[in-house]
Amino acid sequence: MKRLLSLLLLCLLLLSLAPAALADGDPEPAKLVAVTFDDGPGPYTSRLLDGLEDRGAKVTFFMLGSCAERYREIVERAYLEGHQIASHTYSHTLLTKLSAAGIKDEISSTAAVLDAATGTSGRYYLRPPYGGYNSTVLSLAGAPVIYWSVDTLDWKYRNADTVYRNILDAAHDGSIVLLHDIHATSVDGALRAIDTLIDRGYELVTVSELLRRKGVSPEEGVVYFNCREATQLPPVSAPVIAADPVIGGVKISMKADPGAAILYTTDGQDPLYHGTAYREAFTLASSCTVRAIAAFDLNGGRSAEASLDVAVSRAPAPEFILNGGLVLAAGKEVMRYTTDGSDPSADSPFLDAPLELPRGAELRAASFAPGYTVSPTALLTCTPAGHFLTDVRLSDWFTGAVDAVLSRGLMEADAQLRFRPGDAVTRAEAVDILYRLAGRPEPPLADWPLFSDTDNTPALLWACGSGVAAGCGDGAFRPGDPLTREQFATLYYGFLRASGAALPEPSAFTFSDVGDIDEYALVPLGTMVALGVLHGDPDGALAPLSPLTRAQLAAILSQLPGSAEQP
Numbered sequence: 001m002k003r004l005l006s007l008l009l010l011c012l013l014l015l016s017l018a019p020a021a022l023a024d025g026d027p028e029p030a031k032l033v034a035v036t037f038d039d040g041p042g043p044y045t046s047r048l049l050d051g052l053e054d055r056g057a058k059v060t061f062f063m064l065g066s067c068a069e070r071y072r073e074i075v076e077r078a079y080l081e082g083h084q085i086a087s088h089t090y091s092h093t094l095l096t097k098l099s100a101a102g103i104k105d106e107i108s109s110t111a112a113v114l115d116a117a118t119g120t121s122g123r124y125y126l127r128p129p130y131g132g133y134n135s136t137v138l139s140l141a142g143a144p145v146i147y148w149s150v151d152t153l154d155w156k157y158r159n160a161d162t163v164y165r166n167i168l169d170a171a172h173d174g175s176i177v178l179l180h181d182i183h184a185t186s187v188d189g190a191l192r193a194i195d196t197l198i199d200r201g202y203e204l205v206t207v208s209e210l211l212r213r214k215g216v217s218p219e220e221g222v223v224y225f226n227c228r229e230a231t232q233l234p235p236v237s238a239p240v241i242a243a244d245p246v247i248g249g250v251k252i253s254m255k256a257d258p259g260a261a262i263l264y265t266t267d268g269q270d271p272l273y274h275g276t277a278y279r280e281a282f283t284l285a286s287s288c289t290v291r292a293i294a295a296f297d298l299n300g301g302r303s304a305e306a307s308l309d310v311a312v313s314r315a316p317a318p319e320f321i322l323n324g325g326l327v328l329a330a331g332k333e334v335m336r337y338t339t340d341g342s343d344p345s346a347d348s349p350f351l352d353a354p355l356e357l358p359r360g361a362e363l364r365a366a367s368f369a370p371g372y373t374v375s376p377t378a379l380l381t382c383t384p385a386g387h388f389l390t391d392v393r394l395s396d397w398f399t400g401a402v403d404a405v406l407s408r409g410l411m412e413a414d415a416q417l418r419f420r421p422g423d424a425v426t427r428a429e430a431v432d433i434l435y436r437l438a439g440r441p442e443p444p445l446a447d448w449p450l451f452s453d454t455d456n457t458p459a460l461l462w463a464c465g466s467g468v469a470a471g472c473g474d475g476a477f478r479p480g481d482p483l484t485r486e487q488f489a490t491l492y493y494g495f496l497r498a499s500g501a502a503l504p505e506p507s508a509f510t511f512s513d514v515g516d517i518d519e520y521a522l523v524p525l526g527t528m529v530a531l532g533v534l535h536g537d538p539d540g541a542l543a544p545l546s547p548l549t550r551a552q553l554a555a556i557l558s559q560l561p562g563s564a565e566q567p
Contacts, residue, residue, distance in 0.1 A: 034227075065110030120298065125144050206300035207224075238293070242255075248372075251284075287312045366378065391419055427469075430491055434495050437495070453476045486518060489533075507529040
């Protein structure tokens with residue numbers, strides 16, 4: 001991936017070196033100097049990097065492969081901080097004394113070490129040791145060959161003041177300065193000189209940036225001593241990231257200098273190592289931070305990083321309002337709908353006027369608001385019996401049973417038009433439903449004690465007085481507790497006995513979980529099985545201790561005499 005990106009960036013670089021004219025009133029462009037360091041990295045390179053970071057200066061390191069292996073973390077740091085990593089061969093051998101195979105090995109071995117340290121696969125400019133080259137070296141270089149125009153002789157004098165003077169006496173716009181970061185005096189003198197150069201209006205750039213900004217297209221096997229051309233292109237600008245609200249989220253677009261590639265991430269990772277090449281605007285459907293860099297060359301020719309925090313929320317789902325049989329959707333967002341069972345899309349019709357929903361139809365609606373992710377789809381079903389529900393689909397196995405119990409008034413939907421089919425039936429709810437099933441009779445005239453945790457409602461007085469229900473033995477009824485299947489069987493068994501119904505003999509149990517049945521529930525459960533009220537599941541289990549859901553209770557009640565339909 002990185003090799004392809006490097007090739008792409010190289011092509012973009014070659015296409016983008018046209019000179020730029022200086023407009024009237026523009027400030028005079030900065031003078032450019034490329035400071036380079038040979039023979040490292042070494043024990044003083046970290047201090048040099050600290051100083052360069054403080055000054056915002058970029059340089060080029062012509063590294064020995066053998067040293068890069070020992071100081072791999074320094075190579076990675078220099079690359080990450082935007083300096084150019086280049087090759088000074090593996091062992092600092094005079095290349096003109098080697099065979100072609102030996103030259104190739106010195107260059108390729110160093111490239112492999114640098115690739116491993118930087119985590120990339122790129123082209124490394126070459127500086128031959130001792131400045132020695134011939135036609136064979138140039139033909140095998142595989143990259144531009146970089147000499148120098150300012151020799152500080154830092155290796156000879158080992159004096160920071162001398163290094164400082166030699167740089168300032170000879171440096172000019174387009175100079176390439178030679179130093180060695182294996183000497184402490186070179187580091188000290190170079191940093192002092194960089195301060196003065198900056199004060200004098202110079203900009204410290206990498207060799208690749210010097211060539212690009214001077215309008216030079218570097219060629220493999222060509223030797224460059226300096227770059228005195230009058231052309232002066234601007235530095236690499238950080239990309240501009242724009243965020244515009246659109247339906248479905250936020251559209252991200254980016255701009256960079258003409259010819260520069262953009263790498264970006266949206267997952268928090270560094271775009272230098274993990275970036276995706278930007279080609280066209282894209283839409284974000286969730287909040288994140290967009291990080292991006294622009295580059296003509298990832299190795300020493302990239303911009304500072306740009307970032308943008310993008311906040312994306314999900315639009316609220318529509319809420320339905322019924323008015324005289326017509327459906328309206330509440331909310332300020334743009335809402336679209338379907339009635340064919342599909343989810344709404346940006347091409348679906350607007351839900352902007354009262355809608356008549358026929359029986360046996362489903363309305364699906366979603367909010368489409370700029371800057372927001374499309375809302376969850378809201379459902380409104382008009383059942384075959386004409387009941388409006390938001391959590392029951394026509395295809396649900398329990399829809400007919402729900403229609404039946406709603407039509408008989410045995411069960412109800414809530415104010416939000418929810419039947420809550422998956423909710424567990426509570427003890428108080430079961431008593432109320434059986435009370436309605438009995439026709440809401442007058443409770444027996446008896447002074448039943450109050451339960452400690454609920455009021456004595458007519459339904460509860462009837463249930464306790466008729467022997468249908470009882471407390472929990474501790475003075476509490478626990479009205480909000482979920483009702484298990486065996487507890488419902490016990491309640492319904494008491495209901496049938498109180499109504500005088502003829503009861504069959506309990507069925508013999510053949511279920512795999514018969515051992516889970518509590519003793520008090522054996523006869524009631526056996527009777528319910530004999531009546532066909534309760535059944536085992538496909539695995540042969542009765543699940544006596546599982547909560548009874550409202551959908552399951554609706555299915556049971558719909559089988560009783562007087563139901564609207566039989567399942």
